[in-house]
Each structure stands twice: as structure tokens, then as C-alpha cells.
Amino acid sequence: MTEVSRRRLLGYSGATLAAGAAAGAGLVSVAQAHEGPSSGNGPVPFFGAHQAGIATPVQDRLHFASFDVVTDDRDRLVRMLKEWTAAGAALTAGHPYGSAAGGLPESPPDDTGEALGLPPARLTLTVGFGPALFGSGGKDRFGVKARRPAPLIDLPHFPGDNLAADRSGGDVCVQACADDPQVAVHAIRNLARIGFGVVAVRWSQLGFGKTSSTTPDQQTPRNMFGFKDGTRNIPGDDHAALDRYVWASAKDGAAWMDGGSYLVARRIRMHIETWDRTSLKEQQDVFGRMKGEGNPYGAPREHDPVPLAKLPADSHVRLAHPDSNGGVRILRRGYSFTDGSDGLGRLDAGLFFIAYQRDPRTQFVTLQNKLAATDHMNEYVQHVGSGIFACPPGVRKGGFWGETLFS
Amino acid sequence: MTEVSRRRLLGYSGATLAAGAAAGAGLVSVAQAHEGPSSGNGPVPFFGAHQAGIATPVQDRLHFASFDVVTDDRDRLVRMLKEWTAAGAALTAGHPYGSAAGGLPESPPDDTGEALGLPPARLTLTVGFGPALFGSGGKDRFGVKARRPAPLIDLPHFPGDNLAADRSGGDVCVQACADDPQVAVHAIRNLARIGFGVVAVRWSQLGFGKTSSTTPDQQTPRNMFGFKDGTRNIPGDDHAALDRYVWASAKDGAAWMDGGSYLVARRIRMHIETWDRTSLKEQQDVFGRMKGEGNPYGAPREHDPVPLAKLPADSHVRLAHPDSNGGVRILRRGYSFTDGSDGLGRLDAGLFFIAYQRDPRTQFVTLQNKLAATDHMNEYVQHVGSGIFACPPGVRKGGFWGETLFS
Secondary structure (H helix, E strand, C coil), X not given: CCCCCHHHHCCCCCCCCCHHHHHHHCCCCHHXXXXXXXXXXXXXXXXXCCCCCCCCCCCCEEEEEEEEECCCCHHHHHHXXXXXXXHHHHHHCCCXXXXXXXXXXXXXXXXXXXXXXXXXXXXXXXXXXXXXXXXXXXXXXXXXXXXXXCCCCCXXXXXXXXXXHHHCXXXXXXEEEECCHHHHHHHHHHHHHXXXXXXXXXXXXXXXXXXXXXXXXXXXXXXXXXXXXXXXXXXXXXXXXXXXXXXXXXXHCCHHHCXXXXXXXEEEEECHHHHHCCCHHHHHHHHCECCCCCCECCCCCCXXXXXXXXXXXXXXXXXXXXXXXXXXXXXXXXXXXXXXECCCCCEEXXXXXXXXXXXXXXXXXXXXXXXHHHCHHXXXXXXXXXXXXXXXXXXXXXXXXXXXXXX | CCCCCHHHHCCCCCCCCCHHHHHHHCCCCHHHCCCCCCCCCCCCCCCCCCCCCCCCCCCCEEEEEEEEECCCXXXXXXXXXXXXXXXXXXXXXXXXXXXXXXXXXXXXXXXXXXXXXXXXXXXXXXEEECHHHHCECCECCCCCHHHCCCCCCCCCXXXXXXXXXXXXXXXXXXXXXXXXXXXXXXXXHHHHHHCCCCEEEEEEEEECEECCCCCCCCCCCECCCCCECCCCXXXXXXXXXXXHHCCCCXXXXXXXXXXXXXXXXXXXXXXXXXHHCCCHHHHHHHHCECCCCCCECCCCCCCCCCCHHHCXXXXXXXXXXXXXXXXXXXXXXXXXEEEEECCCCCEEEEEEXXXXXXXXXXXXXXXHHHHHHHCHHHHCEEEEEEEEXXXXXXXXXXXXXXXXXXX
């Protein structure tokens, strides 16, 4: 796996690079396709049985975008997905999109250029399709209504939800993760640009710090409450757990989703100022975990088994634990966000929660119904945005994002 | 210079760390105080003749906050500045603020905790005072009206300005720069918390990628237009240039600002979608610079002297060049920002411009009057936020931010 930088390859000096060649350079063995390095600036393989960015070791930064499809023309949508695929292969390999500046000074450059000279930074791009793409209001714009997978439900209203329409929903999503935010922002911007006339950004979210790890040997990051959460996440190399809890199967109903996964995103505003006036004991009771070491009540170390009975009955860790939920697990890839201040001078900050799972009906919905009803943490958080997306399986060489759905 | 991590020092295990001790640990030789390392996770010295974060090699990420002072009580403001100083010394050294979780489970932790375990990440905190602090509407709340420095003007209205009140002004600013955004966000949050009842956040801005370098040997970063700009910035180790263009002098009128600097911040929205439909030639004409290599028209390499006559008369580089402005130079430390999308689905993105200088009247105002009138780039940008602040000199051991003003 070579670390070809955008700079070495191109440099806007008149050379022309076909998107196909760039895509080819992104090829690596399928066996590695949902893993990739957990650090360094190198590329994460683009092609494979599963999309990258799910089991991939969690990168430091996020730019997530949800798009509305603004055309009713299925062919145009499919053409765009093919263009996105060529771009995705190039960008994740650290190349610019298309021919860069090359030969035509009278044309706009294919690539916007702000990532020229930057390494791939482990960029991954993960695409998903929202419920509305499968028909809404009786219309079946793209002829895929009959193919809507049963697990791709419209999420129910949970107690305490205060969802903003302009922070929720969408026909197509792209999760861009990278260790350099400029690389993630560049990718979303160029995909949006390629999609002009076909899709338009409905909402987007920048995440500045990961709050989950899928590599248990690495230090668990802290969220905006100052706590380690998601300590017992599904490891990205635990293939048995991934098959059981994360990867959709043809047996679940929709053959085109075999090897895909269902993404639930929630913008969770954290009431930072209230939390910061709360005692350490109250904070620890909310989690059922010590703030410093991150160990659960009744156990000395962070990664020890959780003695559930020793945790407060309404504590977050106890309520969300698999043993409290018939063994249900989800793969979390959330990020902290800070979007400045609101009109009252309070920090508009919190957690952009992202979870991948095989079936949201039995996983996220089960967990969130319980948490929304009883979690002590609800005094300090509010869900203000929401999305659910069916992320198709990985892209084969010569294929495209969504090929199994649209072919 | 040791890299003491927050984790090793503390760990919320019951140990108590006095803020004074933390501050002491931040001490290093004054000679280094406005330089510090240009990479690595270590600390940048807090104390010194000048505030850190001006000549310091530019860090990767920014969180900038502007505060209103919400009390008329001068003593409370001074007490807060002293508390801020103790906190700043601790945080920049990689320590938590105050006693961390320590002995009192019934009290809120002093430090909010989300940076526990993270290295110092070259955090710098730079404090400035806005014009309103020196009296507005005839009121002199803090008895410093007579000490307002002549260079701390109210900025004039420039052609094309479209400033939002809730993105402009403020009594006190803090610029937090670090290589890890979580460290920068943590610092602003904890200062805001310490200041509760004395100051309230008026506006804040996250910057995800630096657009300027003060270390000429490092690669010049690219802005959201995909160009290298600020190529010929003032190097942070060019003491003659710093003395001439950046550090205020007692001779300029206000003795308390001797060794300080004047900060001008501008939130510059970049019309990304328009730019992206513009030809490469037009883009390059706007800058007077090639997009790929970054070299100016008529010169082969980025750092070559600019042959001004070969650049379009309305190009940004030509207009902003010292030789076009009687030798005027400013020290730039700007960052790219992306705050999601606006109501029309366009990227709310651009440049958060930050410049330090000895006298804005002859430096920023001179340059911006010219640029606002004639810069070809004005077709693609709009200034939507603005602030000007007098940043006092560095903090001596035992002193506090603003001591020369308030003593």
C-alpha cells in the first residue's frame, strides 16, 4: 500500500490524470477492505466487500452531509453515483478528482484544489440511502419503492425528541472521515459539486473529535461531558461480531443490502453549561462510571466487565449495556461537535452520534426507546437532528455505489 | 521542556493539584516565550515578554471566542483575568484547570475533563481587549477610557462589508490555537465557565485548517479557494520584522501596550459554489498566482520575489504586496472554516482572517481600503464579521493578563 500524495502525482503542472487511472490506483486486496491502518497518513482501501468507514479504525475528524435528490431522473442519479464512485476512489487514494487543472485554463478545474499536497489522511467515504429515496407521498421517483428494505424504517418519535427538519432526513448521505479535517471537507465539497443539479446539500455536520474507538488497544476518547463512553464498542476486526451485529444479510430481506449496514445518525445537543454546574458525584452517577479512569462503578479498570448491579438503575452505562438489552450491540462512530454559540450565549455543542447495525428495529430503536424513557442523562441532552440510511455493500472494481440497488 | 500529559499528572484519582503549582510548571525561559516548537504535542511557553499565539508557529486548529463583559464591577473583571491567567498557564502546560475532580464529589469538577489524557498539543491562549471595554455610549464602566490606545480604532466601514452584529465586536477576545481541536475547544469552554457572571460569549468561531504559516520552511497551506496565500508572511523568528510590524511600542502612545499587538479578525465568507464554476485562468488571475505550484505570474517558484508588473493590476497578490503599499506588512494567522450549509444549501465556508500588527491604522486599514475598492477577489468573497482587539504584552511570572492596563 503506497502513500502517493496528491502533490507528487499531479501538481497542476499540465499533466492529465484520468479518473479511471486514479480509481485503479486505489485498488488493494479485498481482504483488507474493511480494515485499513489505524494511524498514519496513508490510504484506506476503497473497494471491497463492505464500504470503508464502518469497521475502519475510527479517524479523528468527520464531515457528514445529507443530500436531497433534486431530480426525478433515475438515469441522472445513477450517472452521478458512478461519477461519485470514480471520485471517491481517487480522493481516498490521495489523488485529486478528475484531470485536476491540466490542459484547459478556460474550464473550471475538476478538483477544487484545497487538498493538493495533503496525504490521503485515511479518508473514507461511506454512502447511504434514506427512506425518502424509496418513495414518499405516494411517488416512486426512482422505481425502487419495492426494494425498500424492511429494516430501513422511518424512525419513531422517541420521548424528548426535539428534531429540527433542517437537521434531519435526506435522500442520500455521505460520511467522510479522515485524520485531517481539510481532507474530509474537501471530499464532501467535491462530491456536492459533482452532484450539482442532481443532489443538493440538505444539512451537514462537522465533527472535531471522535468519541468512539473500534480499536480496543487505543485510548478511549472522551466526549464533551469529559467522560469515556463507548468503551465496549464492537472492534473493527471482530468479524464474528460484525457479521452478527453490523453487516446486513440477504436473509434479512433485501438481497441488495447483503454486506451493507444501516446507519443511524443523531445530532445530540449537550447542555454543557448545566452539566458543568453539576457535582462530580452526579456526573458519575449519570454514567455509572468514574470520570478519571473511566472504570465502571464496582470495577477497578476501564475495560473490566461491568458489574451491572452496582450501577445506578438509571445510569447510562447500565441501561445501554448489552446485558440489559438481550445482548444487543451496535457499532458506534460518533464525533463531538461545536457549532459556535446559540442566541443565548450557550455553546452549541454535543455529540453527533453515528451507529451502524444490521437492523435498526431490533438494535438502535430498542436501545433508544429504553434510554429515552429512563436514562438519567436525559436531563442534560436533547436529540435535535436525526437520519437513517441504508448503506449498500462495498464497491467492486468496475462497479459503483448503489449498483446492487439500481442494477 | 517536558511533555507532561494531563493523564500522568492527575487522572482524577483523588489527587489535588493547586492551580499555582500548575502555573509554575508552565514556566520556561522568557527567551523562548514567543516561539516554541512548530510541531509535536508539547507545550508552548505561557509566560514571556509577548503573549504566545502571535509569533508562535501556527498550530493546525483554532477556537476563537469574543466575550461581552456583563458586569460593571472592575474588581470582578480583574479577579476573573487573574483566574484566567492561572487557568491559561495550567491548560497550555497540558494540565487540567484547578484541582480537577479531587476531593469533593459533591462539587462540580473544576475542569470539565474532555482534554484529560490529551497532550498539550501546542495550545496557546491569546487575550485581547475590544474598543467597547474602554467605554461606549459615554460610560466608562471600568475606568480605562483614558487609556484607550490610539491604534485601537473603531474599524471604518469598508466597501462591500456586510457585517452581522452577532459575528462582530466584543469586549474581550481569546484566541485558542492548538494542533488538536479538542484541546482548543476545551480551553475556551473552561475560560467561559470560569468567567460565568463576568463575561458571556458573544460569538465564537472554529477554524479547521490553518491558511497561513509563520515558518517559511514549512509547506504553505491552501485556503478554501484551493490556493496558497500568505506565502510571504512575517516569519515568527524574524525579530527585526516583528519589532517593526507586529509588536506595539510605548512610543506609539500607550505604555501599557508595550510588547503587545493589535489583532484584527474578519469572518470572510467565500462564495464557494460560484468560485467552483470559474475557469482556472480566472481563478489564477484573481490571485496573480498559479494554482498548482503556487508561484506568482512571471516567476517559477512559490517563494520567488513577485514581479509585480507581470500580475494583473487587480490581482490579490499584487494589491496586497508590501511593495504596492509602501512596505506595509502584517502577520497573518487565519483559518479556514466550514459551519455547515446556509438556508440555500450553499456551504457556509470561508476564511476566518486574523492579523496581528503594530498599528491597524497604517496596516490593516490601509491594506483593506485598497483591497475592498479594487481586489478582483471581491466578486467571490464577503466580509460578514469583524473584530479589533488590543492584545496586551505577555504575562510575567506572578502577573496576569491585562496587568499593565488594570494596575
